[in-house]
Amino acid sequence: MKFKRTSAGFAAFLLAMPTLLVSAETQNTAEDNAEAGEGTFDKKTEVVYATLDAAGDQKDLYVVNNFTVSNFGEITDYGDYTNVQNLTDLTPIEQQARQITLNAQEEEFYYQGNLENRALPWDFDISYSLDGEETDADSLIGQDGKLNIQIDSSKNADGEELFFNNYMVQITMTFDAEKFKNIEAPDGTIATAGKNRQVTFTVMPEKEESYTVSADVTDLEMEAIEIAAVPSSVSIDEPDTTEVKEEMTSLSDATAEVNNGVGELQSGIAELNNGTASLYDGSAQFQDGITQLSQNAGGLIEGSSSIQQALNQMSESVGAGVGDVDTSEFSELPGAFRQIAGGLDEVGTGLTNLSGSYEQAYHALDQAIAGMPEHHVSEEEIAALYESGADEATVNKLVESYQSSLAVKETYRQTQEAFAAVPGALSGSTGALGEMSGNLYSIADQLESGLAASNMDESLGQLQQGLATLAANYADFHSGLNEYTGGVSQLAGSYSELHSGLGGLTGGTDELENGAGELYSGTSELASATSELPDQLQEEIDAMLSEFDKSDFEPVSFVSEENENVESVQFVIKTDSLKKEDDETSEVEAEEEKSFWDRLMDLFN
Structure with a gap:
């Protein structure tokens, strides 16, 4: 009985501890907010995360903002976010319309802002065909045959042209070598990564490209297509033509x-x-x-x-x-x-x-x-x-x-x-x-x-x-x-x-x-x-260097032109993977099979 009482008391303590911690933290941060002065930062970076469906249509979009803080205190940022979330501590972030106010008490401060109805600078159109017949992505899962994937990268008329003109886009596709054979990518680079094969395509600034990948596939399942866009700001030295x-x-x-x-x-x-x-x-x-x-x-x-x-x-x-x-x-x-x-x-x-x-x-x-x-x-x-x-x-x-x-x-x-x-x-x-x-x-x-x-x-x-x-x-x-x-x-x-x-x-x-x-x-x-x-x-x-040398590009905020000291903006984009539903169901069932204590301990792991 004593053991049971002790266990019950310990359990009550564990259940109450997060609440106490949050309450104490909230009280302290509230007091800190009341006393916080104006903060300053040396630079800001933005990483834009976007998800696409398997055909390339845009779904979710959010931005992780990072500030390198020089003086702790209150910092103001701008953006048309539907909601914001502090990723550094439990200090609440105030949002009034487009103005974001945060209390930065760390040298590196992060927060996330979700965006809706905001277009990426690029359009990605992804089409699939199996044995010569075009089909939608979901119908391909588990199929066998000759697979052909075409990715068209073009300028988004509704997106910010500045990024399209100055950013280099890298498209990476990962294939399980046991399922995909005879992979061909005429304009891409094929590399081995463990038991997988990676195909990489590069789109230069101001360019619209079309790429294809073909392979013999068995029991088709495919990882998400990953797309990264970074400034093409590396200075190109003039070659020695003497x-x-x-x-x-x-x-x-x-x-x-x-x-x-x-x-x-x-x-x-x-x-x-x-x-x-x-x-x-x-x-x-x-x-x-x-x-x-x-x-x-x-x-x-x-x-x-x-x-x-x-x-x-x-x-x-x-x-x-x-x-x-x-x-x-x-x-x-x-x-x-x-x-x-x-x-x-x-x-x-x-x-x-x-x-x-x-x-x-x-x-x-x-x-x-x-x-x-x-x-x-x-x-x-x-x-x-x-x-x-x-x-x-x-x-x-x-x-x-x-x-x-x-x-x-x-x-x-x-x-x-x-x-x-x-x-x-x-x-x-x-x-x-x-x-x-x-x-x-x-x-x-x-x-x-x-x-x-x-x-x-x-x-x-x-x-x-x-x-x-x-x-x-x-x-x-x-x-x-x-x-x-x-x-x-x-x-x-x-x-x-x-x-x-x-x-x-x-x-x-x-x-x-x-x-x-x-x-x-x-x-x-x-x-x-x-x-x-x-x-x-x-x-x-000179013409070639002028076309590809973007070393004079000065970054601007993807979210709002009012944001200052922007050092870099990067884009990380992923499509939906093509996986069998049984795998996802088994993961959910495994999660449901966990006991209350397993899930509680997961909070501290």
Whole structure:
């Protein structure tokens, strides 16, 4: 009985003790409030706690305010709280409308204020699909299949824009590794935390993002999605770009040199094109002369044959006797010889003019090709130019023009001997024609003088002998003339191919000049663009630093703009977890199974 009385008394004491303690504490704090003076604090922090449902819709919101007190006493704070609660001691907190009055007697003082109808700075839209079919979160619990979760983070039009523009948001999802396999998060970071896998996404200030997570799930249950938002106030140091700028400067200098080289190449190709055009014009004149000479060769041979027949007939007639000779035919011979000689002179004059035009065109071509730059560009340098980021089409034109210029110079080197031999051949042909013409003029003069001074009756023997000699010599001349005209005809036929080739060369050099002009325009643009690369790089870096460096951000209160000395505001947000109801029911039942004493002792634990 004594034990029972003692137990009953002890129980009564335990039941009464909290009331006594609270009464004493309340009385002391009431007296302290009556005597408290004005307090001060160095800084204030706010941690905003919010709960969302599994789809991301906002539910509850409260703020834990922390003051670092410098002088104990009465402190005033502001906020549209539905209710407030002292988290530091049992001192009551007075609330009149938006004004909160508290008596801070600790260096670190905490109180909680609940908010309603206050929007977060961000909207979070969370959607779920299982095996490709979208479904609500609660229906997923206990299911198996291919799970896909999409989280869209965007600006809340009703929220405070200042936090959206300056805060970095971190979204963390925790998955039981035994239930979730083959987790994929393309834009997230996957880490191991004990037997769980954590997927983390980061949303930068002023950004709206969409993230997805997929996994093979068995008997689906999922922990709450945790979201934290903190100021992105870490100062970003400007990177050292000295080496990169030096490389860009080298690239800029290289493209400038390439542009200058292409300019010289364009000038050389222009000169080459002018030279080939002149060469083609001279070749056309030469071809016309050769063709005309070839066309007239038949008449020349026919006339020479007539002369040879006439000489033979006259020689035979004189040998047969004076009475049978028609001396009137002798007077026609000098004119015929001079006519042939005149034709040969015209041909010689044409060849002389052709030789002059050819030498002028050949000289222009030789100077143009000699003036083309002989820069050697290695395969490594060409590869480096492709890798420099320059326009690929422009680089292709540059390489093609460079290779074409090398091909032109090599082709000319191989054929230069043939080009150089043409003036000599033309000069030799002109000399041969001149010699033949001179012989014909000499024969005509001698024949004419002989006819004027001779007594035909007394000199028939001498005349017959001279005619026989002339006929024999003319046969040799006629044979040589046959060979010459045959060579001219062959030359005319072959030269047409050469002239056609020169036409193709002229067209090619003209196209090459146009391509070089386009190439020079492209390299000029490239040189101009690369010359600004270092400055453009610095501008991009400055823009990036300006976008992400929020080190100049000054915190303000989430609750009220009247609050002062706010050092930081943080957001801690959680969604509902997806758990089976049996677990929650068992926890409630376990709580109900506790005895009165267990629950009473829990108050002191």
